Amino acid sequence: MKLAVNCYSATGGFPNGEVYGMTSQIRRSGASIAANVAEGHGRESTGAFIQFLRAAQGSLKELETHLILCGEVRLMVEAEVASLLGQTDEIGKSCVR
Template sequence: MAKIESYRDLIFWQQAMDLAISIYEATRTWPKEERYGLTAQLRRAATSVPANIAEGYGRESRASYQQFLRIAQGSLKEMETHLMIARRVGITSQEVAEGLMSRSESVGTLLRLLIRKLSPE
């Protein structure tokens, strides 16, 4: 197993980064009138996930790290909600939304596992 020397070595941070990039790619073709609406909100939520993982990793305490992981988890749920809205209003396809949701759930599972592992016994 590789030694963790930075948040960049964390698998779930890497997956969260890849997901954020995929969100940018998926929203590139969305209607221009959504640029400051749903597109911006979805992108902001998606980039917040790896950013909060990284920020929490840089904190000095376990409790603070957990709190930032919880914020990342909340941003993930916000992102999923924006995706569901985009699907319902016809901005994105079912296939694209499901693929992104599946990847989001994978990141969420890893986040929950780490939050539990960091919890005091």
């Protein structure tokens, strides 16, 4: 959940022209990670839980791609990108145990 909150904070200063672009993409993929883990946890079978963890991993990779792109086009400073990517790395490790 912290990553999703940090994604919202990080995109708060994006240009208005990015509201339906990177701002939306980063916020949605960040929130989707937490939502998929929570939904999977609420399922009654291990198989269903694993399926939702895989969906969370997909959103995680999507978020990582958007963050890298934001660094490349200078929508975010490298330190902020690195911090968020560090968080995605930690979450990714916990999803594949």
